[in-house]
Amino acid sequence: MRTARVLTGAALAIAALGLAYVPALADSFGKLEISPSTVRPGDMVTVNTTACGSGGRGTGDASAVGGPASFDLRPGTHKEVVIGQFKVPDSAKPGTYGIGAKCDNGKEATGDLVVSSGAAPASAPASASASASAMPSMPASPPVGGMKTGVGGTSEESGTAEIVAGAAVLATVAVAGTWFLRRRGGGNRI
Structure with missing residues (x-):
């Protein structure tokens, strides 16, 4: 019975530590x-984040797509x-790439960039091409391979939930x- 109490206590301690770690990860x-x-x-990309805080600064990493390792x-x-x-x-291959940022305050942020293949349609009317450039296009082929962020493999969406x-x-x-051990132990009493 003592072993069961020790194991139960250990399991509860691990669960409590796991719950305490969730806010720190987030x-x-x-x-x-x-x-x-x-x-x-060949396109220009703009990235932004609130992870660096008010008036903060940081460094971005687009090396996964072949871009600058530091901007x-x-x-x-x-x-x-x-x-x-x-x-x-111009040499970027179609696919999904992880872009990372590291803030001066120690926080990090990541996001996905999809590179599609092909050139812009030449026969589109001027008004259609202006609205098309404001909206992202669908990739020509599905992304292949794993995400290459350059700053780690943890993401906010999956890590916290897991x-x-x-x-x-x-x-x-x-x-x-x-409950099982107490119920089982209760049958031995007189």
């Missing part, structure tokens, strides 16, 4: 907004947003194990 990674999110080789992120017109730009190389789900499973197992 605070260290932010979202990097990329505009336009779908481009062709500046500086405060934009909104004091809580930093902005940077880079050019997608940790919360794991902590919930551990807590459920601990409660069920305790």
